[in-house]
Amino acid sequence: MAKNIAVIGDAxxxxxxxxxxxxxxxxxxSDEAARLLRNIADSETYAIIYLTEEVYGNTAKExxxxxxxxxxxxxPLPSVTGNMGTGRKRLSSFVEKAVGSDIIFxx
Amino acid sequence: MAVMNVNPTRMQLTKLKKQLKxxxxxxxxxxxxxxxxxxxxxxxxxxTKDLREKVEAELENSNNHFVNASAVMSKEALDASLMSxxxxxxxxxxxxxxxxxxxxxxxxxxxxxxxxxxxPYGFAFTSFELDDxxxxxxxxLPDLIKLAQYEKSCELMxxxxxxxxxxxxSLEHVMIPRYQDTIKYISMKLEENDxxxxxxxxxVKDMLLDKAHNYSGKQ
Numbered sequence: 001m002a003k004n005i006a007v008i009g010d011a012x013x014x015x016x017x018x019x020x021x022x023x024x025x026x027x028x029x030s031d032e033a034a035r036l037l038r039n040i041a042d043s044e045t046y047a048i049i050y051l052t053e054e055v056y057g058n059t060a061k062e063x064x065x066x067x068x069x070x071x072x073x074x075x076p077l078p079s080v081t082g083n084m085g086t087g088r089k090r091l092s093s094f095v096e097k098a099v100g101s102d103i104i105f106x107x
Numbered sequence: 108m109a110v111m112n113v114n115p116t117r118m119q120l121t122k123l124k125k126q127l128k129x130x131x132x133x134x135x136x137x138x139x140x141x142x143x144x145x146x147x148x149x150x151x152x153x154x155t156k157d158l159r160e161k162v163e164a165e166l167e168n169s170n171n172h173f174v175n176a177s178a179v180m181s182k183e184a185l186d187a188s189l190m191s192x193x194x195x196x197x198x199x200x201x202x203x204x205x206x207x208x209x210x211x212x213x214x215x216x217x218x219x220x221x222x223x224x225x226x227p228y229g230f231a232f233t234s235f236e237l238d239d240x241x242x243x244x245x246x247x248l249p250d251l252i253k254l255a256q257y258e259k260s261c262e263l264m265x266x267x268x269x270x271x272x273x274x275x276x277s278l279e280h281v282m283i284p285r286y287q288d289t290i291k292y293i294s295m296k297l298e299e300n301d302x303x304x305x306x307x308x309x310x311v312k313d314m315l316l317d318k319a320h321n322y323s324g325k326q
Binding site for chain 2: 080099
């Protein structure tokens with residue numbers, strides 16, 4: 001079944017994504033973001049859910065449930081306020097988990 | 108020496124030997140699986156890292172255009188021009204099996220036949236910065252989808268590698284030594300029983316001979 005892409009984040013950051021065919025869920029409160037994430041991830045209409053780094057940081061507990069599942073893929077993206085390096089940290093945490101120590105990002 | 112709580116019998120010994128053989132074979136196979144997964148994982152991580160850097164740079168570029176657009180247009184006009192999107196990205200998800208790890212494959216398709224057909228507004232009343240922003244965002248979309256696929260694969264593979272590593276370690280350092288020790292314990296116990304019954308037999312034989320022929324010379 002064909003699925004869609006969603007993006008959750010502050011209105012400024014996500015606005016543009018609607019033009020290229022991605023469903024946007026603007027929200028500013030972290031509680032609301034967590035609820036939104038749960039709702040749209042459980043609805044199973046989305047294969048990929050992008051989160052701005054702020055939302056990503058605030059929804060650690062909710063994200064845990066989807067870690068082992070094939071879909072949805074929950075991916076952090078930098079917002080308009082600038083890059084906080086969440087994506088890099090996330091990748092490095094994968095390497096650390098698999099290898100035991102970070103051998104890719106340590107330079 | 109960690110010996111399992113088993114009866115030192117020949118049947119138990121055969122059973123344990125069989126189990127040890129399975130454990131050793133399983134260990135070898137899991138180790139191969141771990142090594143191969145690790146190789147593929149590291150390859151994927153390197154690719155993902157480059158892709159993420161690229162995507163983040165492009166997103167920043169697009170965000171800059173957006174900020175410029177919102178500077179020259181009123182907020183209402185900007186919101187209104189983006190209000191009714193034309194496009195819809197559809198994702199066809201399939202999965203690929205890599206060393207028993209299911210990783211997702213995303214295949215994207217646009218709703219309209221022309222994927223360049225993205226502007227949901229007329230050009231008359233909008234800033235060219237907005238066009239730039241949307242074009243650059245549209246250009247990054249394929250990479251964005253690929254990034255999602257790669258990162259999810261990394262996530263799933265790292266979890267599997269961790270699990271496999273634990274299994275390999277537990278087999279190598281706990282299960283296999285325990286089997287070996289128990290096998291040694293049982294075979295030693297059996298040999299001991301063997302010796303003890305042999306000496307008993309020799310003793311009995313001596314006693315019988317003694318009785319029959321009176322070797323010791325006693326009356």
